[in-house]
Amino acid sequence: MTGLTGLSDVDFRAEVRGWLAANLTGEFAGLVGRGGPGREHEMVEQRLAWERRLGEGGWIGLGWPVEDGGRGLSWPRQVVFAEEYARAGGPGRIGHMGEQLLGPTLLMFGSREQKARFLPGILAGTQLWCQGYSEPDAGSDLAAVKTRAELRDGEWHLYGQKVWTSLAQFADWCFVLARTDPAAERHRGLSYLLVPMRQPGVEVRPIVALTGTSEFNEVFLDGARAAADDVVGAPGDGWRVALGTLAVERGISTFGQQLGFQREFEDVLAEARSTGAIGDPDIAARIADAWIGLQVLRFTAEATLGTPAGSTPGVEANIAKLLWAPWHQRLGELAVDVAGADATQVGPGYDLTDAQRLFLYTRADTIYGGSNEIQRNVIAERHLGLPRA
Amino acid sequence: MTTVDHADSPEQAALRAAVREFATRHAAAEPAGTWRRLTGELGLTALAIPESHDGMGGTLAEVAVAVEELGRVLLPVPYLSTALAAAVLAEAVTGAAAGGAVAGGAVAGGAVAGGAAAGGAAGWLRGVAGGGLAAAFAFTGGLTATGGRLSGVATHVLDGAEADLFLARAGGALYAVRAGDAAVTPVGTLDQTRSQATVAFTAAPAALIGPADRAEELLRVLLAVESVGAAEHCLDATVGYLKTRVQFGRPIGAFQALRHRCADLAVEVASARATARAAVAAAAAPDRLAVLAPLAKRHCADVFWHVAADMIQLHGGIGVTWEHEAHRYLKRAKTTQLLHGTPAQLRRLVAERAGLQ
Numbered sequence: 001m002t003g004l005t006g007l008s009d010v011d012f013r014a015e016v017r018g019w020l021a022a023n024l025t026g027e028f029a030g031l032v033g034r035g036g037p038g039r040e041h042e043m044v045e046q047r048l049a050w051e052r053r054l055g056e057g058g059w060i061g062l063g064w065p066v067e068d069g070g071r072g073l074s075w076p077r078q079v080v081f082a083e084e085y086a087r088a089g090g091p092g093r094i095g096h097m098g099e100q101l102l103g104p105t106l107l108m109f110g111s112r113e114q115k116a117r118f119l120p121g122i123l124a125g126t127q128l129w130c131q132g133y134s135e136p137d138a139g140s141d142l143a144a145v146k147t148r149a150e151l152r153d154g155e156w157h158l159y160g161q162k163v164w165t166s167l168a169q170f171a172d173w174c175f176v177l178a179r180t181d182p183a184a185e186r187h188r189g190l191s192y193l194l195v196p197m198r199q200p201g202v203e204v205r206p207i208v209a210l211t212g213t214s215e216f217n218e219v220f221l222d223g224a225r226a227a228a229d230d231v232v233g234a235p236g237d238g239w240r241v242a243l244g245t246l247a248v249e250r251g252i253s254t255f256g257q258q259l260g261f262q263r264e265f266e267d268v269l270a271e272a273r274s275t276g277a278i279g280d281p282d283i284a285a286r287i288a289d290a291w292i293g294l295q296v297l298r299f300t301a302e303a304t305l306g307t308p309a310g311s312t313p314g315v316e317a318n319i320a321k322l323l324w325a326p327w328h329q330r331l332g333e334l335a336v337d338v339a340g341a342d343a344t345q346v347g348p349g350y351d352l353t354d355a356q357r358l359f360l361y362t363r364a365d366t367i368y369g370g371s372n373e374i375q376r377n378v379i380a381e382r383h384l385g386l387p388r389a
Numbered sequence: 390m391t392t393v394d395h396a397d398s399p400e401q402a403a404l405r406a407a408v409r410e411f412a413t414r415h416a417a418a419e420p421a422g423t424w425r426r427l428t429g430e431l432g433l434t435a436l437a438i439p440e441s442h443d444g445m446g447g448t449l450a451e452v453a454v455a456v457e458e459l460g461r462v463l464l465p466v467p468y469l470s471t472a473l474a475a476a477v478l479a480e481a482v483t484g485a486a487a488g489g490a491v492a493g494g495a496v497a498g499g500a501v502a503g504g505a506a507a508g509g510a511a512g513w514l515r516g517v518a519g520g521g522l523a524a525a526f527a528f529t530g531g532l533t534a535t536g537g538r539l540s541g542v543a544t545h546v547l548d549g550a551e552a553d554l555f556l557a558r559a560g561g562a563l564y565a566v567r568a569g570d571a572a573v574t575p576v577g578t579l580d581q582t583r584s585q586a587t588v589a590f591t592a593a594p595a596a597l598i599g600p601a602d603r604a605e606e607l608l609r610v611l612l613a614v615e616s617v618g619a620a621e622h623c624l625d626a627t628v629g630y631l632k633t634r635v636q637f638g639r640p641i642g643a644f645q646a647l648r649h650r651c652a653d654l655a656v657e658v659a660s661a662r663a664t665a666r667a668a669v670a671a672a673a674a675p676d677r678l679a680v681l682a683p684l685a686k687r688h689c690a691d692v693f694w695h696v697a698a699d700m701i702q703l704h705g706g707i708g709v710t711w712e713h714e715a716h717r718y719l720k721r722a723k724t725t726q727l728l729h730g731t732p733a734q735l736r737r738l739v740a741e742r743a744g745l746q
Contacts, residue, residue: 287745299666303396323660377652379652380642
């Protein structure tokens with residue numbers, strides 16, 4: 001990927017690498033490779049402190065405009081950071097909901113006052129966010145959101161239930177899609193509200209995932225309050241704002257993600273070598289296919305980078321998701337097949353090996369962030385122009 | 390719907406548009422006339438030849454643009470082989486092959502001196518640059534070269550029936566032989582839009598050109614590129630059909646089972662396009678080319694195969710008729726998959742070269 005960024009970024013790459021080497025050490029040394037999908041429960045206190053350290057170093061909001069407190073860095077430089085962060089084994093981010101979803105949404109739709117109130121905390125790594133979109137009856141069909149918000153006495157009062165809310169247990173705030181006009185149908189009548197998490201009327205219950213660990217939560221809203229001004233865009237305009245958030249949910253982190261994939265692949269390869277499984281022609285073929293698939297993922301992501309700077313993310317994000325999610329899932333299957341019979345046994349307290357964890361949590365890859373089926377709908381409609389049913 | 394290729398320079402975009410227009414207009418024309426216009430008026434075989442040798446001063450990237458666009462309509466002309474021969478001959482003449490020594494290295498101690506090779510290559514280069522000569526590569530058959538003469542029988546020579554010139558592998562080296570000095574037997578082909586021949590050499594006079602491996606890798610790269618163009622056409626045609634074919638009172642493209650298949654094909658085609666592009670870029674980086682050429686050929690030919698097979702399925706009955714174009718793509722796809730390394734062979738090659746054992 002060195003070809004992407006060109007010579008002028010050698011200095012920047014060295015700066016990133018130097019900072020990570022100097023900071024991902026001492027009290028943070030144990031964080032290398034921790035957190036992230038399948039490991040969100042790990043070393044939470046240290047990872048929260050790490051968010052603040054990143055903020056102090058100016059490594060949050062790299063692509064945000066300078067006047068909004070960001071560094072206004074180009075795409076390629078953000079890619080360099082993502083690559084180097086992954087290369088150094090930087091821990092899974094707890095602050096990425098704020099940095100990658102809410103922040104860009106406020107930059108796009110927020111008022112000056114909202115930006116001034118919320119962006120500094122995100123940039124400092126001190127204010128953590130979670131996303132309140134999905135509900136038990138509004139998964140792929142997000143416009144079916146039932147959570148309602150009523151404006152009374154100068155405050156929004158929220159009633160309903162959100163689900164699959166990642167990191168809600170650590171979050172200070174939640175951006176919530178709620179119905180503010182009960183008379184309006186479907187996506188009309190929804191508003192995008194900013195709701196404090198630490199208040200009566202908000203209850204967080206962890207969901208235990210198939211790994212035995214807790215990755216996401218249910219969030220119950222029973223009279224939770226939000227200030228009247230804490231609505232992004234106009235009341236009733238929440239669908240457009242929420243789609244804007246979904247549209248930024250992509251991109252640069254892909255490159256860091258791919259280095260993570262590379263490391264996972266190398267672990268599987270090393271295991272296959274050490275157990276001799278690679279001598280099995282079927283396993284050898286699957287390893288070769290996994291490696292080829294990883295190169296294809298990378299080339300496809302690089303091709304996306306060639307789209308004009310500043311253009312809104314298009315169908316490339318859907319295409320990328322449909323490529324990497326099944327690839328990652330197959331890698332998880334390969335990992336346990338390489339381990340063979342030993343993969344059928346676990347340690348005390350359902351303690352899993354890396355291969356077992358990879359195998360299990362990758363089942364979610366093809367579901368979250370828009371299931372494969374939803375991605376296909378989007379591609380068929382927006383990219384291929386096929387008629388709707 | 391066709392992907393806009395943001396990697397095109399303005400010149401490449403103009404070239405792409407011109408070749409697409411030409412290919413569309415000549416898709417059903419008489420091949421000999423098409424070839425004359427393509428080499429004469431358009432000068433497409435001279436794209437990768439330096440201006441100092443009467444060429445257009447481009448690189449393999451420009452050839453790739455033309456190959457992809459001609460692949461879209463399976464234009465029945467020996468362009469891929471000839472344009473690649475021009476590029477390989479140009480590298481031999483200018484010594485510009487990546488990795489340096491063109492007539493050194495693999496063929497050091499060979500029967501023909503480097504100077505003589507450059508002389509022979511220059512003559513052939515003029516012929517393919519603007520002379521309308523067609524070339525073909527003979528990589529199979531275990532040919533032998535002794536004292537500047539080539540012997541043996543090469544099979545599965547793509548574009549071989551029309552070739553005026555063969556670039557043939559003997560040992561690690563590539564030799565140029567006049568078609569008139571070989572016995573060329575055209576063979577019947579599954580894919581009737583591209584010829585094959587069996588070519589017998591009996592002590593045929595041969596000029597040493599350079600190392601053979603690089604030429605075969607570049608051939609794989611261009612087959613990958615061509616597969617992308619053809620696959621994209623298959624997808625476009627299929628999506629177009631699904632928008633207009635009405636059953637159960639609606640366009641069948643409204644049915645999710647079919648929409649989802651098309652979406653998956655679009656994902657595959659996008660990944661193939663990106664992979665082929667990376668392989669073309671690797672032409673200038675020998676260490677990457679050794680891995681990326683077989684990788685790209687395998688991936689892109691597999692994608693082409695999937696799209697062509699689904700094109701028939703999604704067209705229903707009309708798709709299995711001789712009259713419809715779908716079978717031509719299916720046959721080209723399978724042919725591309727099976728020549729110059731089958732999918733299984735190329736997977737092993739990639740694994741070996743990437744150190745995955």
